[in-house]
Amino acid sequence: MDCCIASALCCFAALCLLVHFVCFLVADADFTLLWAALVGHRPESKLKGLVVWVTGASSGIGEELAYQLAKCGSRLVLSARREDELNRVKRHCLESSNLKDGDILVLSLDLLERTSHEEKAKTAIQYFGHIDVLINNGGRSQRSLCLETNVDVYQALMELNFLGTVSITKQVLPHMTQRGTGSIVTVSSVVGLAGAPLATGYSASKHALQGFFNSLRTELTDYPRILISTVCPGPVQSQIVGNSFTEELNKPVATVGNQEHKMPTSRCVRLMLVGIANGVKEMWIAQQPFLVFYYAWQYAPTFAWSVTNMLGRKRVQNFKAGLDADSAYFSKPKTS
Numbered sequence: 291m292d293c294c295i296a297s298a299l300c301c302f303a304a305l306c307l308l309v310h311f312v313c314f315l316v317a318d319a320d321f322t323l324l325w326a327a328l329v330g331h332r333p334e335s336k337l338k339g340l341v342v343w344v345t346g347a348s349s350g351i352g353e354e355l356a357y358q359l360a361k362c363g364s365r366l367v368l369s370a371r372r373e374d375e376l377n378r379v380k381r382h383c384l385e386s387s388n389l390k391d392g393d394i395l396v397l398s399l400d401l402l403e404r405t406s407h408e409e410k411a412k413t414a415i416q417y418f419g420h421i422d423v424l425i426n427n428g429g430r431s432q433r434s435l436c437l438e439t440n441v442d443v444y445q446a447l448m449e450l451n452f453l454g455t456v457s458i459t460k461q462v463l464p465h466m467t468q469r470g471t472g473s474i475v476t477v478s479s480v481v482g483l484a485g486a487p488l489a490t491g492y493s494a495s496k497h498a499l500q501g502f503f504n505s506l507r508t509e510l511t512d513y514p515r516i517l518i519s520t521v522c523p524g525p526v527q528s529q530i531v532g533n534s535f536t537e538e539l540n541k542p543v544a545t546v547g548n549q550e551h552k553m554p555t556s557r558c559v560r561l562m563l564v565g566i567a568n569g570v571k572e573m574w575i576a577q578q579p580f581l582v583f584y585y586a587w588q589y590a591p592t593f594a595w596s597v598t599n600m601l602g603r604k605r606v607q608n609f610k611a612g613l614d615a616d617s618a619y620f621s622k623p624k625t626s
């Protein structure tokens with residue numbers, strides 16, 4: 291009898307392990323975030339009426355954030371450099387939601403023009419009276435080998451992705467500490483957790499953001515109603531490759547391959563909004579096989595690096611062959 295119970299328990303444990311393994315294989319986010327998506331608050335109920343400032347709202351993840359937040363009933367400040375593109379995004383938000391014209395402020399902003407940030411933040415705060423959520427999303431990536439990359443490119447990446455983000459944050463944070471509430475959500479990257487070839491400067495700028503916001507979060511423990519959240523997406527469909535820095539400032543990317551194999555922007559943004567609605571402090575959002583590597587880096591870094599080196603070599607080979615470094619992972623390189 292005991293033997294039967296033991297066998298049954300073993301079978302049950304094996305089944306549980308199998309279910310976990312299968313869940314893990316299909317997971318596209320870390321477990322905290324998936325749990326929040328399963329049993330947590332819905333963004334539609336938590337974000338309705340909140341004032342959300344999105345930087346980099348003219349394309350990709352930022353544009354999709356605008357659309358999904360509008361559907362949730364959030365009031366929006368949309369920022370990026372190109373006002374005409376922001377007006378296009380605003381029009382689409384109004385068409386696809388119940389928001390009124392006055393619920394969306396188009397506020398052009400260059401993250402590199404730090405002297406303008408105080409004025410921009412004042413304008414946003416005055417318009418709605420307050421800001422509930424700042425989403426630091428604007429930024430650019432990199433496609434170039436370190437050996438060939440001008441140091442000016444590294445400076446530009448840090449100026450934009452790191453200092454631009456820190457500058458806007460520093461304009462909004464005092465407003466939030468005064469109110470005792472608010473959320474600052476920063477779009478980092480999985481390369482802010484580990485590295486990636488062809489992205490030495492980009493990865494460094496995202497590591498810098500991780501270090502900054504992880505330290506700030508702990509510094510703000512006296513403000514339990516202020517959320518500091520970092521989002522670490524893997525590859526997501528957007529304009530990021532075409533907009534990347536290369537080895538020289540102002541030199542465009544040579545090959546922008548098909549981005550369809552990447553996570554749909556809508557899925558990434560939905561998970562981000564679930565994370566914000568549920569106060570998730572760090573979100574890993576990536577399809578497999580990328581996600582599993584980030585777990586491996588946490589538990590067995592030396593093993594993880596050996597796998598990364600294999601993939602990294604292929605990425606560099608593809609790049610040198612003139613192929614899009616991302617999509618070439620998923621297809622056999624034929625010709626350059």
Ligand SMILES: NC(=O)c1ccc[n+]([C@@H]2O[C@H](COP(=O)([O-])OP(=O)(O)OC[C@H]3O[C@@H](n4cnc5c(N)ncnc54)[C@H](O)[C@@H]3O)[C@@H](O)[C@H]2O)c1
Pocket residue numbers: 345346347348349350351352369370371372399400401402426427428429430431450477478479480522523524525526527528529530531533
């Ligand atoms: N798409 C991905 O695979 C991916 C993965 C990880 C992290 N990210 C991060 O997501 C964020 C959004 O990128 P995306 O993928 O939507 O790319 P994208 O190129 O489609 O969008 C980037 C946005 O940033 C804005 N921007 C660029 N320079 C700016 C400046 N000087 N001032 C103000 N705005 C500026 C652009 O105008 C655009 O609105 C970035 O921070 C990026 O690093 C993207």
